[in-house]
Amino acid sequence: MQEKDLIPVLERIQKKYGYLPLQALKSVARELGVPAVQVYGAATFFKQFRLNPPGKYQIEVCMGTACYMAGGQVALDSFERRLKIGVGETTPDGEFSLERVACVGCCNLAPVAVVDNVVEKNVTPTRVDGILLSLGLSEENKENKENSNAQGK
Amino acid sequence: MALLNSLEELDKLKQELLSRKDPNKPCISICAGAGCIASGAGEVIAAFEAEIKKQGLSARVETKGTGCPGYCQRGPVVVIYPEEICYLQVKPEDVPEIIEETIKGKKIVERLVYIDPDTEEKATLESEIPFYKYQERLNLSNNIKIDPKSLDDYLAIGGYSALAKVLFQMTPEQVIDEIKKSNLRGRGGAGFPAGIKWEGSRNAPETTKYVIVNADEGDPGAFMDRALLEGNPHSILEGLAIGAYAIGAQEGYIYVRQEYPLAVENIGIAIEKATEYGFLGENILGSGFNFKVMVHQGAGAFVCGESTALMTALEGRAGEPRPKYIRSNIRGLWEKPTVLNNVETWANVPMIINKGADWFTQIGTDGSKGTKIFALVGKINNTGLVEVPMGMPIRDIIYKIGGGIPGGKKFKAVQTGGPSGGCLPENLLDLPVGFDELVQAGSMMGSGGMIVMDEDTCMVDVARYFLNFLTDESCGKCVPCREGIRQMLKILTDITEGKGKEGDIELLEEIAEVTGTAALCALGKSAPNPVLSTLKYFREEYEAHIREKRCPALSCKDLIAFYIDPDLCRACMACLRKCPAGAIVGAKKQIHVVEQEKCTKCGTCFEVCRFDAVKKISGEPVPPPLPEEERTLTRKGKE
Known part of the structure; x- marks a missing residue:
């Protein structure tokens, strides 16, 4: 293996582990004979790579132009509010992780989110709740929602 | 499948395939x-x-x-x-x-x-x-006819005949001449004439040369390259092999986004099949020409759509562009002459070889020949991929093909050219689509995104959205791009949050000029386009945000409020039940009220109200809620 294999190697590691463990990055640098900084540089430069483990359920909210105009930001805000995490984070129980992606090419269904590789269409705030409930969002968060609705009534 | 070793064997196979087909x-x-x-x-x-x-x-x-x-x-x-x-x-x-x-x-x-x-x-x-009727689908029409995983299907529609033609009937120089004569311009964005690019590489003295397919389609809202990769991968391979023969390359790369798993899969199968049949590999069709193709999966970086950044990434480093004192067709991948073209450009090559440059130049305008695929998305009835002859007025694309704007809304702008393209207003709708026409109007062809915006779209927020994207994607190597875009984004964010001040517009224009002039690569150079084009055509929207703290499109969250008109509210509980933030108070027969401090402005209430009682307002104070004792619904309004 040589320098030009760096990115394909990182892709394969991520495919296997779901992320790039630091130890693996060090091994890659050693095996390929490139400086560790180059490996780390590539691992942090490209959006597909992540340095921490993803959640059990991966939620990717499309922020392509068509989705943004159709309410993608509102969908992302809703996920953040319900999951109490920001983009690029994983819930403390390791259940959910949230990402924004540039375009999944399903503009006719905007706004969309990709949940565990399945495209969810027309993701309104109510749909966000539906998706999360179907994935068994933790009781604590559900209660929060019920409380706030009760206050509303 | 036995390796095809000559033109005769290819012809025989084609005859066989056709005779087998009823x-x-x-x-x-x-x-x-x-x-x-x-x-x-x-x-x-x-x-x-x-x-x-x-x-x-x-x-x-x-x-x-x-x-x-x-x-x-x-x-x-x-x-x-x-x-x-x-x-x-x-x-x-x-x-x-x-x-x-x-x-x-x-x-x-x-x-x-x-x-x-x-x-x-x-x-x-x-x-x-x-x-479909108004399109001219030279590339896309084959997609529905063939199984992309079947090479036989591609052969049955005349596939690989162009490759056979160049290998046995044309010299590399003749191929380049034909492409030059066709005036095929790069479909990836800049519109550089492909033939001239090829000729430069052909004439470079080195013996090792490369060809690359740029399939790192990163523009949000654009998916035409994916459609070709997924739907007709052999047409791209055939074009690439012809290019390799023309410049004298023996190796090619397809740099494709990892986010397109089906494209990766189909192009991989296509390479395998083509090698098995003898359209790739050693001694292709017995002609003595050797050419192999590798797939490289891009790991997600918009800047890698830029040719030199893509080559840096192929070499195994973070994808940063390099200065082009010497063009990459002379010194590109591993410092060797490299021809990089976009997916759609390569897919056009077999057609030009088969039908001739004279046929190709009949389609399109003086400066832009052939067809172009656009991803028509946004506020449009018919979202999808459309392929039209160059020179078609934008109005025809939006109204005849796209079916106009949904929901009876008014057209506001069309954005072309991806994140660093520009927004064109209604009075430019008759502009013919072409490389030069779009640039003159302050936008660009880009890879072919066409995003339609209606009256609900805030143009300041659109500019902010694109600059936010570009800030994320700027590689950070050169200061004008890294800092320029970031500062413009800060100003735009302030304006959309109601914190804009006099002088902001002028400052934006100044930074835009510096960024556009001094940035290293096309990403930075074109990054000011969204700002400058919206300023040019929609300046009054900027002024309303800055001076009146009002968003005319009722879109910027910090400048709008939702409130329920007590005269129209029927206390039906629809909004109250749906509100994800629990920000609506009320009960059956109790007129509902939005609690402004809890409202997240997601617009759910506005969408679900069947009585038009939920109002969006901007630039004016929210009317005070009815006192609680007056909220009981009286029956007078009921039919």
Whole structure:
């Protein structure tokens, strides 16, 4: 293996582990004979790579132009509010992780989110709740929602 | 499959394939592109296969999952050959009826054909549907005809005949001359003439040379390259092999986004099959020409669509662009002469070789020849991929093909050229689409995104959105891009949050000029486009945000408020139940009120209210809520 294999190697590691463990990055640098900084540089430069483990359920909210105009930001805000995490984070129980992606090419269904590789269409705030409930969002968060609705009534 | 070793063997195989094919045998083509799959095409394909098996028709009827024919809005799309009957929005439960009526009974299932929303006229054939009728689909029309995983299908529509022609009848110089004569310009954005690029590499003294397919389609809202990669990968390989022969390269790379798994899969299969048949590899078709192709999966970086950044990434480093004192066709990948063209550019090459440059130059305008595929998305009735001759007025694309703006809304702008393109207003709708025309109007062709915006879209927020994207994607190597975009974004964010101040517009213009002039690569140089074009055509929207703290499109969250008109509210509880933030108070027969401090402005109440009672306002104070004792609904308003 040589320098030009760096990115394909990182892709394969991520495919296997779901992320790039630091130890693996060090091994890659050693095996390929490139400086560790180059490996780390590539691992942090490209959006597909992540340095921490993803959640059990991966939620990717499309922020392509068509989705943004159709309410993608509102969908992302809703996920953040319900999951109490920001983009690029994983819930403390390791259940959910949230990402924004540039375009999944399903503009006719905007706004969309990709949940565990399945495209969810027309993701309104109510749909966000539906998706999360179907994935068994933790009781604590559900209660929060019920409380706030009760206050509303 | 035995390796094809000569032109004669290729001809023999083609004859064989054609004679084996019964033109009257029904073939059901189902789009298996990403858009249709997301709309349920996978289940439809499975239903067809199951039904055909159940009825014992397997030998008499063929089914095919194909690439994207473009009409995503009405997906899943099914086309039945030989008649070319087109059914739209097909569901698994429609399948038995289609088999019974159309395949066995040769009758049309009327409820599944296209119905014109205005005239209610029906269109049974694909070619009669207005969305397709006005297009000129040189590239896209093959997608629905072939199984992208089958090389035989590609051969049956004349595939690899252009490669055979150049290998046995043309010298590399003649190939370059033909491409130069066709004036084929790069479809990836800049529109550089492909023939001149090729000639530079051909004449470079080094012996090792490379060709690259740029399939790192990173523009949000653009998916035409994916449709070609997924739907007709051999056309790209064929174009690439012709280019390699012309410049004298023996190795090629396809740099494709990892986010396109099906494209990666199909192009991988295509390479394998083409090598097995002898269209790639050693001594291609016995001509003595060697050429192999590798796939590199891009790991997600918009800047890697830039040619030199892409090459840096291929070499195994973070994808940063480099200065182009010497062009990459002279010194590119590993410092060797490298021709990099976009997917669509390569796909046009076999057609030009087959039909000739004279045929190609008849299509299009003086400066821009051939067709261009656009991803028509946004506030448009017919979202999808459209392929039109260069020079078609934007108005025709939006209204004749796209079917206009949904919901009776008013057109506001069309954005072309991806994140660093520009927004064009209504009075430029008659502009013919072409490389030079779009640049003159302050936008650009880019890779072919075309995003339609209606009156609900805030142009300041659109500029902010694109700059936010570009800030994220700027590689950070050069200061004008890294800092310039970031500072413009800060100002735009302030304006959309109601913190804009006098002088902001002038400052934006100044930073835009510096960034555009001094940045290293095309990303930075064109990054000011969204700002400058919206300033040029929609300046009054900026001024309303800055001076009146008002968002005319009622879109910027910090400048709008939702409130419920007590005279219109019927206390139906719809908004109250749906509000995800619990920000609406009320009860049955109690007029509802939005608690402003809890409201997240998601707009759910506005969407669900059937009585138009929920109002969006901007630039004015929210009317105080009714005192609680007055909220009981009186019956007078009820019919």
